[in-house]
Amino acid sequence: MNGGSEVLLARLSDGLPADAVLTDPDVMSSYAHDMASFCDAGAPAVVVMPRTVEEVQHIMRTATALRVPVVPQGARTGLSGAANASDGCIVLSLIKMDRxxxxxxxxxxxxxxxxxxxxxxxxxxxxxxxxxxxxxxxxxxxxxxxxxxxxxxxxxxxxxxxxxxxxxxxxxxxxxxxxxxxxxxxxxxxxxxxxxxxxxxxxxxxxxxxxxxxxxxxEPPAQLALAAEFGSTAAACEAICKIMEGGHVPSLLELMDRTTIKAVNDMAQMGLPDSTEALLLAAFDTADPAADLAAVGELCAASGATDVVPADDHAESELLLQARRLSLTALEAVKGTTMIDDVCVPRSRLADMLDGTARIAEKYGLTIGVCAHAGDGNTHPTVCFDAQDPDESRRARESFDEIMGLGLELGGTITGEHGVGVLKKEWLAREIGPVGIEMQRGIKQTFDPLGILNPGKLF
Amino acid sequence: MNGGSEVLLARLSDGLPADAVLTDPDVMSSYAHDMASFCDAGAPAVVVMPRTVEEVQHIMRTATALRVPVVPQGARTGLSGAANASDGCIVLSLIKMDRxxxxxxxxxxxxxxxxxxxxxxxxxxxxxxxxxxxxxxxxxxxxxxxxxxxxxxxxxxxxxxxxxxxxxxxxxxxxxxxxxxxxxxxxxxxxxxxxxxxxxxxxxxxxxxxxxxxxxxxEPPAQLALAAEFGSTAAACEAICKIMEGGHVPSLLELMDRTTIKAVNDMAQMGLPDSTEALLLAAFDTADPAADLAAVGELCAASGATDVVPADDHAESELLLQARRLSLTALEAVKGTTMIDDVCVPRSRLADMLDGTARIAEKYGLTIGVCAHAGDGNTHPTVCFDAQDPDESRRARESFDEIMGLGLELGGTITGEHGVGVLKKEWLAREIGPVGIEMQRGIKQTFDPLGILNPGKLF
The missing domain is CATH 3.30.465.10 (Uridine Diphospho-n-acetylenolpyruvylglucosamine Reductase; domain 3)
Structure with a gap:
């Protein structure tokens, strides 16, 4: 431990209980990063776990006095590296403030x-x-x-x-x-x-x-779901557009592509037919969900669904949704490692996004499964690769970037819900442009003139 | 016209069609203010009405070059003076960009x-x-x-x-x-x-x-409304709490107090009974609005409603809502001038807000009618006064401030939907405190370092 760290620990300990200041190297290492792939993380100087507002204030006053960066953390389930530590930082975990x-x-x-x-x-x-x-x-x-x-x-x-x-x-x-x-x-x-x-x-x-x-x-009524199988993603996307254009308000509208369906079949023997190119899941939590499902089922059939299976009750609905819930785990099993993208496009461009992603997978010789919050146009293209294979890793990273580029071309955003963190910093600048970045930096400067709050993230 | 104005007009006219630059004093005077009472307005140097983005850019570049304040305007129906001109400013009316x-x-x-x-x-x-x-x-x-x-x-x-x-x-x-x-x-x-x-x-x-x-x-189904009459505002507020606590989702939930009911009766002979202290209007645009109205009607009756009148169809609903729509006009007729407040409190404190407002009206010897977006806790206490009477005007202004103070005491905000403008600048500082104001000023500085955009508003 160097002298700077000693001063930092002493000052922090002045206003925190002993069990709120963690310096064990193994503990600190486990708090160094969130769940994002391809994101560097540094070694924190200390992990602190305050229980009160006053303790947080003490930590921030100390960090300001000593000019030490602070990386706030929740459960570190993020997928963009926004919670990753930087070297010598205070990791500020809020998990003990849980009332x-x-x-x-x-x-x-x-x-x-x-x-x-x-x-x-x-x-x-x-x-x-x-x-x-x-x-x-x-x-x-x-x-x-x-x-x-x-x-x-x-x-x-x-x-x-x-x-x-x-x-x-x-x-x-x-x-x-x-x-x-x-x-x-x-x-x-x-x-x-x-x-x-x-x-x-x-x-x-x-x-x-x-x-x-x-x-x-x-609290709404329990939702009732249906699954619709399609012979092409284009047909599934046509159904999605018809559902939304028709004024329906599903509580869930999810899409799984062929790669994802196959991965789920391989892992969990869900028995989805091999000819299924896209599986659409829709649910309603309305007063009469069966009527809504019937209407949506007809739109699916009119768009070419090969099979439409509405659930009769909540338990059956949960079974149908199980396939979607297993998707990421199943895709992880394909090659050992996944990189989950989070591109959101106008839902009218969803078919173009899926086609383009399939082309990118082919171009790079990769397996890329897509599940999507289809009703929102929010796709999660998931690149499956072997992290031990440097060439495949490089291709995974390149395809990931190309997918974001495609999203922007289609009038979309590089992140629908996962955030920017360190993973998408360069892409944030591309999406919002130099004037937007300048204004964002100005706002950052107003709140954090010393630049100690989660430095190196966003921009 | 002074030399500064000549330069300004020449520079503006360089990039704008002649009919987009208005300098007629009568026209300029009519664009000097919005619909707020008690808000000063200055005399603009010019009113401009661009039709394209490029023209707006030209106007702002000119304003920046010459350090001239710019006051943007829509239809000037605002109620806080946010669109009021300052002396020598460019009034930038966006009404011609209407595609x-x-x-x-x-x-x-x-x-x-x-x-x-x-x-x-x-x-x-x-x-x-x-x-x-x-x-x-x-x-x-x-x-x-x-x-x-x-x-x-x-x-x-x-x-x-x-x-x-x-x-x-x-x-x-x-x-x-x-x-x-x-x-x-x-x-x-x-x-x-x-x-x-x-x-x-x-x-x-x-x-x-x-x-x-x-x-x-x-587009939802047409809404169906009911009116419920109460012998006290407390009973009406109890009904509102029960409706919201019961998980109902009305598309409209409005309250009129006795003063407002009387003003509407006087103006439009709506024939509401004199004993009515509060009128609650609820509407639903659900699949089965009659069922929702029946449930809400029962909650009203349980809270002591003296009469509950559900509409049978859309036309009847519109008749019921007519009373609410006439409220402000009717209150204006009481004394010639009104000052409309816009305090929003947690809906659990609505009864306290109404009681307190009645006490303030009594204290200042004023007529203050309240209509409220009751489901949101958003009250519009409307002070009726004779603007020709200096003493009554002073009392109106003082009561208005006291109502905002009451709103803050009850955990509310000084403005639910009308904004701050010049009318509530001092109160904004009270509500959000010095740290919040400092951060807001920092953001302003980032976007508008010369301070030319609508100066003197907000803070």
Missing amino acids: ILEISPVDRIAVVEPGVVNAALSRAVNEHGLYYPPDPSSWEECTIGGNIGTASGGLCCVKYGVTAEYVLGLDVVLADGRLMTTGRRTAKGVAGYDLTRLFVGSEGSLGIVVRAVLALKP | ILEISPVDRIAVVEPGVVNAALSRAVNEHGLYYPPDPSSWEECTIGGNIGTASGGLCCVKYGVTAEYVLGLDVVLADGRLMTTGRRTAKGVAGYDLTRLFVGSEGSLGIVVRAVLALKP
């Missing part, structure tokens, strides 16, 4: 600390007849603070929108340790610039979220 | 210029089976650009949210004339800080919105 402070059925809000796990909040509000929609696939592990930092989405977004739409107000500890409250606990409010929304998706680069007021919905 | 550029039923978006009138957009998208929810009461006149600038709301918000939730992306001309694109035309996207949302509600202080990508919903 649900309030649930109000009349005001339809919850007030939570950032370390609350998404699923824990979902279950707690369910007990009050309420619903917190955002459901990233890591929902059993990921934290609300992480969801806010990365602006995460999930399967529900096609009907219920993303995390951003559920954050009403925040308490934030700024880089210099001052506490700022943004937003409100009311249903509406327009007092000044929307700083709350500015923090959502800011990946810990503007301040540390220590408390959030979240909007809740009434 | 709907695209409507896509598959992508559920519209792309519009800022001068499109809200009602024109609503009708245009209706023809495609789509719905643009935000419906401020000025919807037949107000523009989308103005709606974005002030983050306006309306009657629909209890179910459909506010303008902010429908703005996906923007083209913005910055203070120095550069063009910046924010956001996206996809359903989801998290690439960098949310600059789109930062512009919504920024009251023209960060840049000039010249194009917007708006999200649309499928």
